[in-house]
Amino acid sequence: MRAFAYHAPASLAEAVAILRREGPGGRVLAGGTDLLVQMKERGTVPRCVVSLRAVADLSHVSFQPGRGLVIGSRASLTDVITNPIVRERYPIIVESAGLVGSHQIQNLGTVGGNLCNAAPSADTAPPLIALGAILRLHSDQGQRDLPISEFFVGPGRTALGEGELLSEIIVPAPHAHSGGSYERYTPRQEMDIAVASVASFVTLAPDGTVVHARIILGAVGPTPLHAHAAEAELIGKKPTGEIIEAAASAAVSDARPISDQRGSESYRKHLINVLTRRTLTRAIVSAQG
Ligand SMILES: Cc1cc2nc3c(=O)[nH]c(=O)nc-3n(C[C@H](O)[C@H](O)[C@H](O)COP(=O)(O)OP(=O)(O)OC[C@H]3O[C@@H](n4cnc5c(N)ncnc54)[C@H](O)[C@@H]3O)c2cc1C
Numbered sequence: 560m561r562a563f564a565y566h567a568p569a570s571l572a573e574a575v576a577i578l579r580r581e582g583p584g585g586r587v588l589a590g591g592t593d594l595l596v597q598m599k600e601r602g603t604v605p606r607c608v609v610s611l612r613a614v615a616d617l618s619h620v621s622f623q624p625g626r627g628l629v630i631g632s633r634a635s636l637t638d639v640i641t642n643p644i645v646r647e648r649y650p651i652i653v654e655s656a657g658l659v660g661s662h663q664i665q666n667l668g669t670v671g672g673n674l675c676n677a678a679p680s681a682d683t684a685p686p687l688i689a690l691g692a693i694l695r696l697h698s699d700q701g702q703r704d705l706p707i708s709e710f711f712v713g714p715g716r717t718a719l720g721e722g723e724l725l726s727e728i729i730v731p732a733p734h735a736h737s738g739g740s741y742e743r744y745t746p747r748q749e750m751d752i753a754v755a756s757v758a759s760f761v762t763l764a765p766d767g768t769v770v771h772a773r774i775i776l777g778a779v780g781p782t783p784l785h786a787h788a789a790e791a792e793l794i795g796k797k798p799t800g801e802i803i804e805a806a807a808s809a810a811v812s813d814a815r816p817i818s819d820q821r822g823s824e825s826y827r828k829h830l831i832n833v834l835t836r837r838t839l840t841r842a843i844v845s846a847q848g
Pocket residue numbers: 586587588589590591592593594595596632658659660661664667668669670671672673674675676680681682683719723724725726750751752753
């Protein structure tokens with residue numbers, strides 16, 4: 560492997576200062592479950608690696624009233640999955656993070672790394688978009704908050720600027736009478752990546768009418784896709800079986816899948832129909848309490 564510089568700063572300020580000083584070609588290392596594989600197996604070795612391991616102020620998972628759930632970008636997937644508040648108030652995050660790799664991968668890997676790697680199949684991305692998460696990005700120039708829906712630019716590409724890193728993921732508290740669900744299809748039960756995935760999240764009025772719906776499709780486009788046509792089938796209606804079927808059919812028209820060795824375009828469209836119907840049904844049952 561080609562030689563590279565390795566830095567292990569102890570603070571966020573130090574980390575962004577190193578990224579700025581090193582200039583283009585620096586990469587952040589969180590759990591390393593994507594980055595180290597890319598370096599070892601694909602030979603994509605950055606000029607410099609800035610590890611977050613020693614940055615203590617990024618490992619929190621906490622609920623802050625008025626802000627919501629705050630996940631530090633160094634918190635492991637296991638830290639998130641086992642957090643009692645996440646389990647109680649954000650089960651859709653537990654559902655998706657719990658599918659990533661294995662327990663070993665979850666002990667090392669982070670939600671932040673899953674997002675910044677920007678694979679179209681990343682399991683935590685669709686639920687976090689459905690929940691309306693905000694990403695806090697830091698550089699030596701300061702910080703900015705970006706809606707997660709604007710973060711993904713293409714396969715492996717994000718809106719992170721030069722010298723910028725993700726410091727926190729902020730997830731608003733779900734409204735009352737809300738429910739969500741995530742499901743992916745993989746040929747193998749374990750250690751596989753999604754051929755297609757769907758996150759559905761709905762909020763109901765007291766009379767059962769859908770007042771808010773987000774349906775996000777994974778692995779059927781260059782980035783996770785917002786299924787606007789499917790959502791339009793739901794808003795202002797009481798969700799009957801027929802309405803759910805109509806939304807699932809509409810989601811197929813929102814998908815832009817390619818054919819590759821893991822699945823053809825038509826198979827992926829079929830999966831989107833099935834997964835939208837299943838996740839919407841569960842989300843509605845959960846919102847109905
Ligand atoms: C065996 C195996 C199975 C897997 N299974 C799945 C799966 O089922 N589903 C799935 O979605 N993924 C899967 N993955 C991929 C990977 O484990 C996840 O994407 C994981 O969440 C990555 O987190 P990490 O902390 O290890 O990221 P890293 O490898 O540390 O980083 C990933 C990328 O993000 C960048 N980055 C990381 N943190 C930051 C930050 N704070 N700011 C800016 N840039 C940052 C890095 O520079 C790198 O480009 C699997 C990987 C392996 C090896």
